[in-house]
Amino acid sequence: MSPDFAQLFEYFLIFIVLLFITGLYCVLVSLSLIRILIGIEILIKASTLLIILAGYICGRTALAQSIVITLIVIEIVFMVVAGGVVLWAFRHTKTIDPRKLSDLKG
Amino acid sequence: MTLDFILLSCLLLAAIWTVMTIRLIRSIVGLAITSMILSVIMYRLDSPLAAVFELSVCAGLISVVFIITVSFTERVSKEQLPVRRKERFARFWFLPFILVAAALLLSQYLNIPKIELPLPVYGQNVRNVLWNLRHLDLFGQVIVLLAGAFGVAVLFKESKK
Numbered sequence: 001m002s003p004d005f006a007q008l009f010e011y012f013l014i015f016i017v018l019l020f021i022t023g024l025y026c027v028l029v030s031l032s033l034i035r036i037l038i039g040i041e042i043l044i045k046a047s048t049l050l051i052i053l054a055g056y057i058c059g060r061t062a063l064a065q066s067i068v069i070t071l072i073v074i075e076i077v078f079m080v081v082a083g084g085v086v087l088w089a090f091r092h093t094k095t096i097d098p099r100k101l102s103d104l105k106g
Numbered sequence: 107m108t109l110d111f112i113l114l115s116c117l118l119l120a121a122i123w124t125v126m127t128i129r130l131i132r133s134i135v136g137l138a139i140t141s142m143i144l145s146v147i148m149y150r151l152d153s154p155l156a157a158v159f160e161l162s163v164c165a166g167l168i169s170v171v172f173i174i175t176v177s178f179t180e181r182v183s184k185e186q187l188p189v190r191r192k193e194r195f196a197r198f199w200f201l202p203f204i205l206v207a208a209a210l211l212l213s214q215y216l217n218i219p220k221i222e223l224p225l226p227v228y229g230q231n232v233r234n235v236l237w238n239l240r241h242l243d244l245f246g247q248v249i250v251l252l253a254g255a256f257g258v259a260v261l262f263k264e265s266k267k
Contacts, residue, residue: 014212015114018205019121025204026125029197034175035125038133041168042121045144048160056151062230065156068148069236070243072159077254079168083175084261090179 005057012053019046033086033096037079044075110150117143122205126198128191129182134172141165155232 023046026039048068055064090096120143124136141164148157182190236244 010216011110012114014209014216015118017212018118018209021205021208022118022121022125022201025198025201031193031197032130034130034172034179035133037172038124038137041137041164042124042140045121045140045164048156049144049147052148052151052153052156055153060230061152062232062235063239065153065232066236066240066243068153068156069159069232070240070247072156072163073247074250076163076167076171077250079171081254081257081261083171084258086175087178088261094180096179 009053009057012049016046016050016053019049031097031099033089033098036098037082037086040082041075041079044071047071110147113143113147113150117147118205122201125201126194128187128194130176131173134169134176137172138165138169141168 020043023039023042026042027036028039030036030039048071051064051068051071052061055061055067086096089101093100095101117140120136120140124133124140127133127136141160145157145161145165148154148160
């Protein structure tokens with residue numbers, strides 16, 4: 001790794017870690033299912049940036065972009081299904097507080 | 107480098123605002139802004155196609171999905187709002203301090219070893235990589251899309267009365 005790229009990587013990595021901490025904190029502390037999904041979105045954004053950065057530093061941007069496109073497709077499907085689950089939970093329990101979803105069957 | 111620093115700072119600030127704001131709609135707008143800034147950074151990192159995907163899907167489609175989800179749930183009443191705000195503040199006031207501490211620690215002690223990277227492969231086309239090298243990914247994407255459509259159909263199926 002050339003010194004320039006090492007510096008760039010360190011520089012971006014600090015922000016990626018901070019973004020990851022923000023998302024993780026949101027997932028752990030939030031008391032709303034929608035906010036938990038928003039936290040997961042922020043975590044996914046941190047990983048997306050890390051993949052693109054790795055591709056840029058290695059000079060394999062095409063490969064990184066193809067992986068990110070796959071990640072975005074999976075992300076949207078996950079979000080749509082998770083949104084459906086949130087609505088289903090709200091329809092049955094009239095709340096989106098995960099603490100009150102304790103009377104599930106099974 | 108300065109522009110990168112400004113963009114990364116804006117990205118982090120938008121993410122913090124998304125997490126800390128009280129109204130869900132504002133959170134969703136913050137998430138869309140985060141996606142927009144991320145797509146600019148991706149464009150600067152020589153990944154224009156992924157940036158366009160990020161902008162259209164994450165800033166557009168996912169925001170719409172979130173807004174639809176929020177519109178079906180219950181609105182916080184004006185009486186509940188001060189209580190909720192106080193609760194949120196009690197839970198989230200740690201976050202800026204944690205982030206500042208993490209940034210200081212990382213800037214002091216982060217030391218990436220100088221490893222030898224493989225030779226760069228410039229000039230490769232995303233289309234070639236996606237269709238020739240990663241064609242199994244496309245197969246996986248189709249399966250995931252079908253599974254998602256099936257999942258939504260099952261979740262929203264009206265029960266017989």
